[in-house]
Amino acid sequence: MDYHHFVESLKRFIIKNFSNKLDFKIPESLREYVVCAIHGQSDSEIQITYPVHPNGFPLLINIYGDMPTLHIGGKMIHPKSRLILAGQVRAKNLEIEMDGVFGQIGFVLRPTTPYYLFQKCGSYFLNRWRSVENIVPNDSDRLEKTLDSTGEVMARLDIMLEFLNKLSLKAHPRHKWLDRTLKIILHTDGRVSQNKLAEIVGFSLRHFRRRFKEVIGVSPKYYCKVIQMNTFFEIFKSSDETKLNTMALDCGYYDQAHFNRDFNSLIGDSPRKFLNGDHSFAKDYLGRL
Template sequence: MKKSFATNLSYEIPHELKKYVVSIIEGKSKYKMDTLYPVFATGYPVLIYVYDSVPVISVDGFETKPSSRVQIAGQIFDADISIRLQGKFGQIGLVLHPLTTYYLFNKPGSYFLNKWCNFQDIVPIAIDKDLQLALSACKTTDDRIKILFEFLKSLLDTKRPEIKWLETAIKKIYSLGGNITQEELSVLVDISLRHFRRKFKEVVGISPKYFCKVIQLNTVFEMLNTTNTERLHHLALDCGYYDQAHFINDFKKMIGSSPRNFLEGKHSFVKDYMGRKTL
């Protein structure tokens, strides 16, 4: 049994990183396990450190076992992704702002789309080795998080220039729970719709229209994790869905089953990972 699939940790994020790190999560188990679970879109890339068994990642049926214990999981779009774990579950995730991969790792979000990227493919090999050595010497979650924070701080000197209009658009999307159109966003930031769509998809990794849908659905999950599942229909309406049919249709497209079947199914624990992590 998983002791915790994805627990939000109450850990103070350094002031200089608050723009880039949204929250910190940890998943762990006391005993070895053999399990397969799906992964769905949340709207956030995640910097992951695996301190126990390294899982196998399957993307549309193609399986790979990461060669690095430090990885970046990118945005997800129109892909069937699952994780097979045979061993103890132990991972720390720094949930990143949607623009962090672009700002700090100097790569567009599209580079990470539907991928769990090994760190040696993103940073120089020497830096990856030093980071993994430092992390492997840690005995506690606190120590691991401190090492990851120090690493991110070291990237600030070479970060890309900020794209203020894109930050404004993303902030607006979160403030409205995804319940806004890309046309309204392009007007808000005074950018042509064509350029807005193109740049957003390049930097974030997915289109603004799909990103809004992801945030809207995860806003439902956020509320679902703190209330009775019997109120699911009302929660959907509160989050801007026109009616139950509209909500169920979007849910099936992103999750692959109806809300009720998912919540009563064997992978319902995944909802602990879903939901907005605040921004």
């Protein structure tokens, strides 16, 4: 194995161990807020910087070990809290830098959870890691201390679920129109127009766009593109890499040019350059949940 392939294999190993989906049962009462549990850690010190691409779902994460650094547009952000909520991604130049021993455990959340449970508009979390203690200071300070003192990593999930359950007792009322909209977007793999969605929920297009973006943090058109692109990556994982055009058509793209434009808009590069570039390992954490 030459050096390039060795580095590529190492990066893939690191990323796959960065956010493994756990076989962890989410309580029925919280399934409308939580998708699944994830866990990742390095067994030794690592030094790597990799891009973060949109997948449509926010995260509630407890970081243990050394703290990572977030890079946005050349600006370095050092998280001050070990319990963070990461929102929607709408940036081509968002990267995470790891330098040390890394560990994280937490949950993939529904797109509406930051609004319903944490009672903040989606734009508050957009392209950001927000400290939970700054969002709900009365509850999270004690929670962080409890998490830090917990020796068993997996036991942290139950502690965090108890926290989410308390928040659910004071959650914002659900918006049936929004829940229905998201269900349609996911069911159609993002292949539905804004006009159609607005018509289904009985809103004017302008009002629909404004309300959707207010809660989710990105426009419905952009969110549909994110789901459509991640559907492509899900198919890509089990397909022949040489058949990009066929896979793109299967995901609803009209032609290769249409696919290339959306790919560049969301990923920041052409499909071929991305898949043959230094950051091609990032495709391992893209796909459908």
